[in-house]
Amino acid sequence: MPIKAILTDIEGTTSAVSFVFDVLFPYAAAHLPDFIREHIDEARVAEQLAAVQRESGEMDADPERCIEILLGWIAEDRKATPLKALQGMVWEQGYRAGQLRGHIYPDAADALRHWHAEGFRLYVYSSGSIQAQKLIFGCSEAGDLSPLFSGYFDTTSGPKREADSYRRIAAAIGLPAEEILFLSDVVQELDAAQLAGMQTIGLAREGGVLEGHDTVASFAVIDPARV
Structure with a gap:
């Protein structure tokens, strides 16, 4: 056919591959903590933090602990859906600011x-x-x-x-x-x-x-x- x-x-x-590992991942690791702190009241961010709690099994994890978990997932290149979603939000900010080019x-x-x-x-x-x-x-x-x-x-x-x-x-x-x-x-x-x-x-x-x-x-x- x-x-x-x-x-x-x-x-x-x-x-x-180097673009992902040498540009995107370091950018996300550097900007993710402040992004979460600055947007913690947004529903889209809160939804993903709840997903981090579920996937990590730490239902009592506060935002700072969620940030620690996410940075650990970045370091191990874990294919976690909430991590990917939050990385996407951070990268969008970077692309829109002209700091990133695909x-x-x-x-x-x-x-x-x-x-x-x-x-x-x-x-x-x-x-x-x-x-x-x-x-x-x-x-x-x-x-x-x-x-x-x-x-x-x-x-x-x-x-x-x-x-x-x-x-x-x-x-x-x-x-x-x-x-x-x-x-x-x-x-x-x-x-x-x-x-x-x-x-x-x-x-x-x-x-x-x-x-x-x-x-x-x-x-x-x-x-x-x-x-």
């Missing part, structure tokens, strides 16, 4: 524009929150790429290494899984998408092979019409 939609990972795929590989930006023009529906699936995804593409070094995308998915759709997550995404997109091409640099994610019925291509920008999947070093050589 011909490919009609392309679902892409961000970190290591459209964007450098890194997108030039070959990825060019390919995404080309695929969109050819009529492919584009989607994102990342462990970062949907808000963070929109900011990376909307405030990127390549300009505002957000009009190219038809939708975004994060860990609320399920873990990225489980096939059921990709089945849920296919259902949300409204296409058979076989008509969706998934791009990632992580073999376990590609395996899960493949198990769900999606077509897959692995990105290995430093070279090498992602076993069990067609592997390329650049978006420039991907032709969805020939998958």
